[in-house]
Amino acid sequence: GAGVSQSPSNKVTEKGKDVELRCDPISGHTALYWYRQRLGQGLEFLIYFQGNSAPDKSGLPSDRFSAERTGESVSTLTIQRTQQEDSAVYLCASSLGDSGYTFGSGTRLTVV
Amino acid sequence: KNEVEQSPQNLTAQEGEFITINCSYSVGISALHWLQQHPGGGIVSLFMLSSGKKKHGRLIATINIQEKHSSLHITASHPRDSAVYICAVNKNKLIFGTGTLLAVQP
Secondary structure, eight states: OOSOEEEOSEEEEOTTOOEEEEEEOOTTOOEEEEEEEOTTSOEEEEEEEETTSOOBOTTOOSTTEEEEEOTTSOEEEEEOSOOGGGOEEEEEEEESTTSOOEEOOOEEEEEO | OOSEEEEOSEEEEETTOOEEEEEEEOSOOSEEEEEEEOTTOOEEEEEEESSEEEEETTEEEEEETTTTEEEEEESSOOGGGOEEEEEEEEESEEEEOOOEEEEEEO
């Protein structure tokens, strides 16, 4: 597609439920990133996929967080047993090699 | 100490003023990015630099690789420039600065 598409744009969930966030990167972009931004705070790296290489999961805050990407297409970020501190905007970005990044508009997750 | 430091954290300017935002980093990088985030959260990539200087409209970005320093300049600032400006360095993944909140008053 023309840009990075994320869905849903907003998600309200009850504490303890699982959520799945989706990112459609720009077609042909080999690299895909997930970031998180809590209210009033900076961007926080979560996970990075590059082609068929093993993903860099060093930013995932706990084992409740996982992400998958099939080939160079869609990625899903799953948060199990959500907690209130998981409330944030989850941003996805894609790039082709070391070229400029394109960010999606994010998924605003609210855990109540 | 953060690997990417920005200054100032907050900046208020009058319309028309020349604005400079600075970024220093402490790691080896392949590229540096300047991003703009408007209220509501959308992020736009302004520049990607690996050396020298780039210009786009009223925006100018420079980088000094030896000194590990970059600056973002805005000439003839306008209220619509009000946003958070984020410096990020590319070390396999993006490492972000904490951002500079710019408010340009009419």
